[in-house]
Amino acid sequence: MTEDNAVRGMLALCTAILVAAALYLARSIFTPVAFALFAIAWGTSQIGQWLLSNLDRFQFIYTKMNEWLEGHGIFASALLAERFDVSWLVGFAQQVAARLNGMSGFALLIFAFTILGLMEVGEVGTRMAKLESRHPDLKLSQAAERIAGAFRKYILIRSVASLLTGLVTFCFALLVGLDRAPAWGVITFVLNYIPFLGPLAAVVLATLFAAAQFESVQMALIVLAGLSVIQFSIGSYIEPLLAGATLAISPFLVLFAVFFWSFLWGIPGAFIGVPVTIAMLTICEQHAASRWISVLLSDSTKPAG
Numbered sequence: 125m126t127e128d129n130a131v132r133g134m135l136a137l138c139t140a141i142l143v144a145a146a147l148y149l150a151r152s153i154f155t156p157v158a159f160a161l162f163a164i165a166w167g168t169s170q171i172g173q174w175l176l177s178n179l180d181r182f183q184f185i186y187t188k189m190n191e192w193l194e195g196h197g198i199f200a201s202a203l204l205a206e207r208f209d210v211s212w213l214v215g216f217a218q219q220v221a222a223r224l225n226g227m228s229g230f231a232l233l234i235f236a237f238t239i240l241g242l243m244e245v246g247e248v249g250t251r252m253a254k255l256e257s258r259h260p261d262l263k264l265s266q267a268a269e270r271i272a273g274a275f276r277k278y279i280l281i282r283s284v285a286s287l288l289t290g291l292v293t294f295c296f297a298l299l300v301g302l303d304r305a306p307a308w309g310v311i312t313f314v315l316n317y318i319p320f321l322g323p324l325a326a327v328v329l330a331t332l333f334a335a336a337q338f339e340s341v342q343m344a345l346i347v348l349a350g351l352s353v354i355q356f357s358i359g360s361y362i363e364p365l366l367a368g369a370t371l372a373i374s375p376f377l378v379l380f381a382v383f384f385w386s387f388l389w390g391i392p393g394a395f396i397g398v399p400v401t402i403a404m405l406t407i408c409e410q411h412a413a414s415r416w417i418s419v420l421l422s423d424s425t426k427p428a429g
Contacts, residue, residue, distance in 0.1 A: 285363040286316035323355040
C-alpha cells in the first residue's frame with residue numbers, strides 16, 4: 125500500500141512538472157487566454173452581484189412597461205406580466221452559469237489538444253520540408269510563415285482596439301454614472317475580440333443594465349447611443365486605420381465568416397472565424413490556380429496575409 129502511494133505521488137509530481145513546462149513553453153498562447161478568462165470572470169461576477177441585489181428593479185420596470193402599454197391600448201402584455209417574476213430571472217442566471225461551467229470543460233479540452241500539438245511542432249516541420257523537397261510547388265513553409273505573421277498582426281490589432289474600446293467605455297460609464305464601470309470596461313474589452321457579435325452584446329447588456337439602474341428610458345437611450353458611437357468610431361475608423369492594408373479582407377467576408385463559423389461552432393466559432401478566413405485566403409494566394417479567390421475577397425489589390 126505504501127509503495128502504491130509512493131508511485132502515485134511520483135506520477136502526480138511528474139505530471140505537474142510536465143504541465144508547468146508546457147505552460148512555460150506555450151506562455152505566448154496561454155497567457156492572453158488566461159488573462160481573458162480571469163478578466164471576463166471578474167467582470168461578470170461584478171455585474172452578477174449587482175443584478176442579484178437589485179432584482180426588484182427589474183420587476184418594477186417590467187410592471188411600469190406593461191402599465192404604459194395598457195395605457196396605449198396594448199393589452200397583450202398582460203399575459204406576460206402574469207408570468208414574469210423574479211424566479212424567472214434567477215433561473216436565467218443559473219442557465220448562464222451552467223453554460224459558463226460547460227465552457228470551462230471545453231477550455232480544458234482545448235488545453236489538452238494544444239499541448240499535444242506543441243509536442244509535434246518539430247515533427248510537422250520535418251514532414252513539411254520532406255513534402256516541399258518532393259513537391260516544390262506546395263510552398264508549405266512560406267504559407268505557414270505568412271499565416272503566422274497575419275495571425276500575430278490580427279491579434280495585435282484586435283488587442284489594441286479592444287483595449288481602447290474598453291478604456292473609453294469605462295470613462296463613458298463613469299461620466300453617466302453607470303454602476304460597476306470598471307466591470308463594463310473589462311467586459312467590453314473581452315467581448316470586442318469577437319467581431320460584430322461581441323460589441324453588439326456588450327452594448328445591449330450595458331443598455332439593459334442602465335435601464336434597470338436608472339429606471340429611465342431616457343438614460344437607457346443615452347447609454348445605448350453613447351456606446352454605439354464608441355463602438356462604431358473605433359471599429360469602423362480607428363481599427364481599420366491601425367490594420368492598414370496588411371489584412372486587406374473584404375468587410376463582407378469578415379461579417380460572413382463570423383456568422384458562418386458561429387452557426388457551425390457557436391461562440392468558439394465566432395472567435396476563430398476571422399483567423400480561419402485569413403489562413404484560407406493566404407493558402408489560396410500561394411497557388412496560381414486559386415489566387416483569384418484571394419484577390420476577389422480582398423479589400424484592396426494587396427492579398428490578405
